[in-house]
Amino acid sequence: MAEVKIVGLTKYFGDTCAVNHLDLVVKDGDLVVLLGPSGCGKTTTMRCVAGLERPTYGDIYIGERRVNDLEPRERDVALVFQSYALYPHFTAFDNIAYPLRLRKTPKEEINRRVTDVAELLGITHTLERQPGLCSGGEQQRIALGRAIVREPVVFLMDEPLSNIDALLRVYMRAEIKRLQHELGTTMIYVTHDQVEAMTMADMIAVMNQGTLQQLGTPGDIYDVPANNFVARFVGSTPMNFIPGRLRQKDSQTVHESDQFVIPVGEEMAVRASEMCPDGKCTLGIRPEDIRFTMSDEGRNQAQVFLLEPLGSETILDIEKEGLLLKAKDVATTQIRPGNTLSLSFDRFHLFDDATGQAIR
Amino acid sequence: MRATGGRDVMTNEQAIDSSTSEQINQEVVLAAQKRRLNLKKALVVVVLYMAAFWTLVPMYWVALTSVKSLRDLAHIPPRLFPTDPRIDAWVTIFERRILENIVNSLVVAGFATIFCLLVAVPAAYAATRMRLPLRFVGIVVALMGLVALLPPIASAIPLYLLGSDLGIIDEKYTLIILYTVLNTAFAVWVLRGTFMDVPVDVEEAALMDGDTRFGAVRRILLPLIFPSLFSIAILLFIFNWNEYIIALYFVNSMSTMTLPIAIQAQIPQHELDWGVVSAAGTIAVVPVLVAAFTLQRFLVRGLTFGVAG
Numbered sequence: 200m201a202e203v204k205i206v207g208l209t210k211y212f213g214d215t216c217a218v219n220h221l222d223l224v225v226k227d228g229d230l231v232v233l234l235g236p237s238g239c240g241k242t243t244t245m246r247c248v249a250g251l252e253r254p255t256y257g258d259i260y261i262g263e264r265r266v267n268d269l270e271p272r273e274r275d276v277a278l279v280f281q282s283y284a285l286y287p288h289f290t291a292f293d294n295i296a297y298p299l300r301l302r303k304t305p306k307e308e309i310n311r312r313v314t315d316v317a318e319l320l321g322i323t324h325t326l327e328r329q330p331g332l333c334s335g336g337e338q339q340r341i342a343l344g345r346a347i348v349r350e351p352v353v354f355l356m357d358e359p360l361s362n363i364d365a366l367l368r369v370y371m372r373a374e375i376k377r378l379q380h381e382l383g384t385t386m387i388y389v390t391h392d393q394v395e396a397m398t399m400a401d402m403i404a405v406m407n408q409g410t411l412q413q414l415g416t417p418g419d420i421y422d423v424p425a426n427n428f429v430a431r432f433v434g435s436t437p438m439n440f441i442p443g444r445l446r447q448k449d450s451q452t453v454h455e456s457d458q459f460v461i462p463v464g465e466e467m468a469v470r471a472s473e474m475c476p477d478g479k480c481t482l483g484i485r486p487e488d489i490r491f492t493m494s495d496e497g498r499n500q501a502q503v504f505l506l507e508p509l510g511s512e513t514i515l516d517i518e519k520e521g522l523l524l525k526a527k528d529v530a531t532t533q534i535r536p537g538n539t540l541s542l543s544f545d546r547f548h549l550f551d552d553a554t555g556q557a558i559r
Numbered sequence: 560m561r562a563t564g565g566r567d568v569m570t571n572e573q574a575i576d577s578s579t580s581e582q583i584n585q586e587v588v589l590a591a592q593k594r595r596l597n598l599k600k601a602l603v604v605v606v607l608y609m610a611a612f613w614t615l616v617p618m619y620w621v622a623l624t625s626v627k628s629l630r631d632l633a634h635i636p637p638r639l640f641p642t643d644p645r646i647d648a649w650v651t652i653f654e655r656r657i658l659e660n661i662v663n664s665l666v667v668a669g670f671a672t673i674f675c676l677l678v679a680v681p682a683a684y685a686a687t688r689m690r691l692p693l694r695f696v697g698i699v700v701a702l703m704g705l706v707a708l709l710p711p712i713a714s715a716i717p718l719y720l721l722g723s724d725l726g727i728i729d730e731k732y733t734l735i736i737l738y739t740v741l742n743t744a745f746a747v748w749v750l751r752g753t754f755m756d757v758p759v760d761v762e763e764a765a766l767m768d769g770d771t772r773f774g775a776v777r778r779i780l781l782p783l784i785f786p787s788l789f790s791i792a793i794l795l796f797i798f799n800w801n802e803y804i805i806a807l808y809f810v811n812s813m814s815t816m817t818l819p820i821a822i823q824a825q826i827p828q829h830e831l832d833w834g835v836v837s838a839a840g841t842i843a844v845v846p847v848l849v850a851a852f853t854l855q856r857f858l859v860r861g862l863t864f865g866v867a868g
Contacts, residue, residue, distance in 0.1 A: 250766075251763055251767075270766075270771075271763075271767050272766060272767075272768075272769040272771065276767070277767060278763075278764070278767040280760045280763070280764060281760075282758060284758065284760035284761045285761075285764075286761060286764070286765070286779055288782050288783055297765075297768050298768040301768060301769040301774070345768065349768075
């Protein structure tokens with residue numbers, strides 16, 4: 200059990216900067232998800248913590264120890280690889296027992312601990328088999344078992360669920376989270392799947408192009424995104440963006456775009472005038488925050504051109520003068536393609552076009 | 560077909576109709592494919608038999624010659640089976656202490672193979688796993704390829720001059736050193752491909768599990784590539800066993816000669832005892848055949864390791 204502290208981590212591969220001055224504290228017992236698109240530096244960050252890469256600049260602490268110069272085996276962290284990286288020539292039992300054997304654990308204890316872990320993960324029946332003869336889900340669990348069995352101070356997970364089928368993934372997601380809570384071990388979990396991040400994390404660190412964009416609880420990340428990248432990346436139906444500028448109209452501030460005129464609250468207008476004096480900003484709104492009525496009245500009208508029924512709800516694809524929006528409605532919606540809707544926008548975010556930062 | 564036709568009774572019959580005709584069509588197509596396949600297979604078999612014939616007949620002929628009597632040898636048309644088999648040649652060859660040359664060959668080929676692998680395995684590992692500047696690795700590997708492609712005769716004379724300056728001509732260990740050096744480039748090339756096929760993840764997993772780098776190589780990497788390693792060792796051994804040009808320059812007394820040179824030494828200036836030369840030649844082929852037959856499973860797996868991925 201330990202806290203992981205990353206201070207000013209910078210990693211170059213040749214001239215390419217993979218991680219740029221990253222500061223991150225993972226509290227003891229927390230599950231922190233590093234989330235970002237491929238190539239954003241999340242895996243590199245994790246490999247630096249693991250000791251498989253040396254930071255170019257910056258320090259990494261596990262507990263009280265600065266671990267920059269320690270070999271992976273001296274750090275007492277366990278890593279589950281995306282490919283599982285099981286030893287193909289060992290049986291599942293030997294795979295799980297390997298870290299214990301290297302630590303010269305007595306034989307009876309190895310037997311006991313491997314059996315316990317196998318039981319915990321429900322893979323007792325695979326123990327005598329080689330990994331090649333096990334299913335993807337079983338391999339995944341063997342890899343987890345190998346990480347758990349030695350009771351490390353930190354777990355590192357490198358997209359462990361991306362190679363198994365969708366149904367099993369949903370199940371394993373919960374399984375890993377349950378395990379982490381039961382063991383109480385600090386975990387850093389790398390993924391590009393925002394659903395995985397939202398469902399599992401205590402804290403999410405969103406990364407892009409080697410820099411940390413936002414660190415927060417899943418709720419914060421979703422409801423109060425720090426910038427337009429985070430807003431765009433998180434949410435299974437992506438946020439709608441409406442480019443435009445702020446204007447004074449009838450003694451009220453409005454966000455005016457080619458398509459819509461949307462009134463902006465007083466407080467936000469004040470902040471916007473401070474942060475973004477030229478007024479050029481993009482309005483972002485989540486699909487579920489777009490309200491609509493079936494009427495031809497009102498300023499902000501648009502036409503539905505497609506329905507995407509998802510079973511539990513329906514996504515409405517709305518178009519106005521080249522701008523596409525997605526809104527959500529109940530599954531039994533009466534709206535049909537071709538209907539004209541009157542839209543209203545209440546909860547939304549404004550992002551400064553110059554910096555991409557959220558105005559709040 | 561029937562399932563989709565089920566919605567409409569009218570089209571049901573049509574559906575069945577078309578499905579049966581489709582079935583027949585399919586059978587025709589399948590039969591044609593099968594015939595084509597058989598033809599292809601037959602062709603492959605014929606070619607393989609021809610290749611086997613091409614390779615095996617000379618070997619048979621050499622073995623046959625070693626037990627033929629003089630009369631059979633001189634007979635025209637040549638006889639495919641000996642009418643009066645003799646073992647004179649075999650007696651002679653062992654009287655001439657060919658056994659010593661066999662041992663020489665075994666020692667030289669064996670040690671050269673072992674030393675070569677001892678150098679090549681770490682070199683290939685470094686070339687694939689260490690994060691060295693790409694250009695540097697590229698140049699070194701290209702140079703090594705160049706060395707491997709160089710005909711041995713090109714280096715034989717300069718090496719001989721060097722060897723005679725150092726006074727190490729006509730020694731077995733000189734051959735061991737030379738074979739080691741000359742084969743290392745080839746071995747690194749092949750091993751490099753093999754190492755690249757083993758995902759780095761597996762080794763890194765071992766590091767994370769608490770192993771040292773050396774331990775990870777010994778416990779994880781080498782067992783994984785053992786079949787390839789083994790077939791490369793066999794190949795190297797056969798190269799060394801058969802090597803002629805270098806040995807021709809570097810050994811000249813009967814007690815240090817390797818088998819290929821010893822065979823040549825059986826050919827005197829004026830008369831040629833075909834039986835003796837053939838007997839020696841037969842002996843030279845035996846280990847190669849044994850290696851090929853007992854290890855063919857390994858050899859195929861090892862040589863295709865890179866292809867299969």
